[in-house]
Amino acid sequence: MKIRRLGAAVAAIGAGAIVLSGCSAPEAEDSGLDEGTSVSAAWNQAFYAYNGNTSYGNATANANIIYLTNPGFNYYNNVPELVTNDSFGTYELVSEDPLQVSYTIADGVEWSDGVPIDAADLLLSWAANSNAFNDPDFDPSEFQDPETGAITEDFPEDQVYFDGGGSGLDLVDEVPEISDDGKTVTLTYSKPYVDWETAFDIDLPAHVVAGEALGIDDPTEAKERLISAIQNNDAADLAPIANTWNTAFNFTEMPENEALVVSSGPYTIEEFVADQYITLRANENYTGDLQPNIEELTIRFIGDPLAAVTALENGEVDVISPQSTTDVVEALEAVDGVEIIKGLEGTYEHVDLQFDQSKSGHFDDQRIREAFLKTVPRQQIVETLIEPIIGDEAIVRNSQLFVPGAEGYDEAVAANGSDAYAEVDIEGAQALLAEAGVENPEVCILFDSENPRRVNEFAIIQESANQAGFNVTDCSDAGWGGLLGTPGAYDASLFGWQSTGLAVTEPRANYVPGGINNLNYYENEDVTALFDELETTFDEAEQRRILTEIDAHLWADAYGVTIFQFPSVTGVKDTITGVDPSILAPTIFWNAWDWELAE
Incomplete structure (x- = not known):
């Protein structure tokens, strides 16, 4: 058993810890995928929503999976510092007065179903998270399930309401401009915004959301219809688009409609068994820098911290980061062949x-x-x-x-x-x-x-x-x-x-x-x-x-x-290398693409 202690970087999260410029991710290399390999990790809560930008889906248990399947323009490493992901796309500060920022999707970037990622996806993200189309006098609370908090089926069909908002996008009042080639959007803020660099990203595929909402099979047609609805403030189309964005991606087991698990990142959702586990597999269509080494990553849902230690000891999982207690630490220290990482x-x-x-x-x-x-x-x-x-x-x-x-x-x-x-x-x-x-x-x-x-x-x-x-x-x-x-x-x-x-x-x-x-x-x-x-x-x-x-x-x-x-306590089997937790979410998973089997 080896014990390693995290540093005191947690203090960096306090007031004034603002990052306005990041370092770049490594240059893209050939895939280092080790075919046939698998690793299993434990988490204390089950995944239940593929849209983490709704008030219902905004939870770490969901964010972990979304991070591995849908990384965007940047992410935080474990220093922590902001890292730009240029292989996905780039962003540029076009003007400081007014504040204008352009976002461009890199060449050849696709969703896992082969549909190109483009300005339609960016425009949907702005529409859903800017509150631009929401009626400020509408109260959605009466249409929430009292047992789960999710939006219910009796939500008004003609009501345009995106359950998103925040991150400064409410300062972008006007519909973003789309470039002629359809790969760039430019956001114009109504006033300066200090955290502009982390305010915007893609969350869901526009062709899937619009296709499901409007009954359109052709992805190009679906995206064109979505762009038109946003640019023309077409409530008849925006209402079902918003409702789909809010609710269609809430699921507690593998959905019958595979379009709902389309991804843009190094992993895709392959299998999901309610309250037991979710399995991710390397995305064959992913061409970005964050190439995974492990082909299959299973995250098992184990709420009891001591049960997570037992699972680690029995070889059912390779990595755990349970909510720590004295009993957990003592039990973990008794397990052979495990590195223990402690900190805050x-x-x-x-x-x-x-x-x-x-x-x-x-x-x-x-x-x-x-x-x-x-x-x-x-x-x-x-x-x-x-x-x-x-x-x-x-x-x-x-x-x-x-x-x-x-x-x-x-x-x-x-x-x-x-x-x-x-x-x-x-x-x-x-x-x-x-x-x-x-x-x-x-x-x-x-x-x-x-x-x-x-x-x-x-x-x-x-x-x-x-x-x-x-x-x-x-x-x-x-x-x-x-x-x-x-x-x-x-x-x-x-x-x-x-x-x-x-x-x-x-x-x-x-x-x-x-x-x-x-x-x-x-x-x-x-x-x-x-x-x-x-x-x-x-x-x-x-x-x-x-x-x-x-x-x-x-x-x-x-x-x-x-x-x-x-307090943070992570246990890692000595058969796995590359696990190096961050103080920020998604903690142990921030560099899961770097994990490898030990030689």
Whole structure:
């Protein structure tokens, strides 16, 4: 057994960690595919959506697969730094005033079904993620399944609504221009946008979306119809296109329609068995730089971390990165022929409170929110569950926006008001409940029922909060991710946000109305205005000032509490080389194309 420790690069995710220029990927080489080879990895949640840009599909379990099958113009390595993927396409800053960026698909790039990737795919991505065609007065929540959070079949057929949005594309008001050769689109922003370099990419094949939506078999005809619908704001076509984009790619087993798993990257989805595994195979039509060495990669869904260790020991999987506990680490250290990689992740644990449409309806009163947060024993959770794993690195995180150790973290903590929840205050909570005139208010907490650490956290929180007079109940579910944005499903949620990049505006989606990650219906006009200001601020000191102000608002509003930065423990069989986890999602999978069988 060999133990390796990740460095302290997690601090780079904090405020001011902005990347405006990247390094290039290696020059394309002949495929190094080792035919007939296979590797199996474990993940703690099952894949359920091939569109990760909807509020329903936006989860790490989906993002891992999408990353391996549909990489785009750039990605993050494990330094972390932004790497441009020129073999897929290039982008260029055409003008700073107004901000204009052009995106060009490289020659010969195709989807796995042989259809060329072109401007139609880019235009669909803009339409779906810019909110350009969405009615701001339309409320989709009444058309969401209360058990899964997915959009239901009774969604109005004539309603144009893309369940995407965010990443600055809402600043691109006009339909992007398409080049004469159909391979380039140019986006014009209404104002400068600091994270323009990571704002745009392709998510789904236009010919598949339009073909399914409009009943068109010919891919060229389907793309032409889609372009026309977007350029002419044709609601009759855009409504079914949007609904297909929102829902058709949600599946929990291999779909009968193989068009729904078309890919553009090094791997394609070959087999998918519900709640068991998904198998990826090297894409025969892929000609880019990210050529895989392993022909077949299977990702098994194992929610129980100790079961993942057992699977590794029994040879059922070769790579695991389970949510770590003391028991997991001890069990992993007892397995022969395994390298253990320890460190911190870019993920942080937190409790969020529902501001609107909560299960019990209590948290629309700030006094009750504050009272509950005063009972969350953050230090006890860290000392009990995290410190035994990583020792002195286990500390309470006291900022919603800054990572411990990042530039600006200490200053933010000193000013953001998080000290109000530094220690459990049962008497203070009781006084607030008395002032609010409520007795034994129920707080139903949503969390992953199959995650032992979350189960333990819930028990610790429940015991503490009940002492103050709360009635803390269990809303846990194995499908917790799909329920996060579902009205009335819970009162508080316990889960982790995983960083996917270094964009300074990345948190915006969590805290502004309509943001793809604003799953608790939080709204503060000052916070929204500050994020608007942040989008056009290129000075790093000013960025930190704005983020510190936002942080203070979140704590003052009793938005929720942060708890800890995730400890990371990865186990790799010595028969596999090239596994080198990143602190950013998709963590262990960021360079899966480099994995090889050891000689």
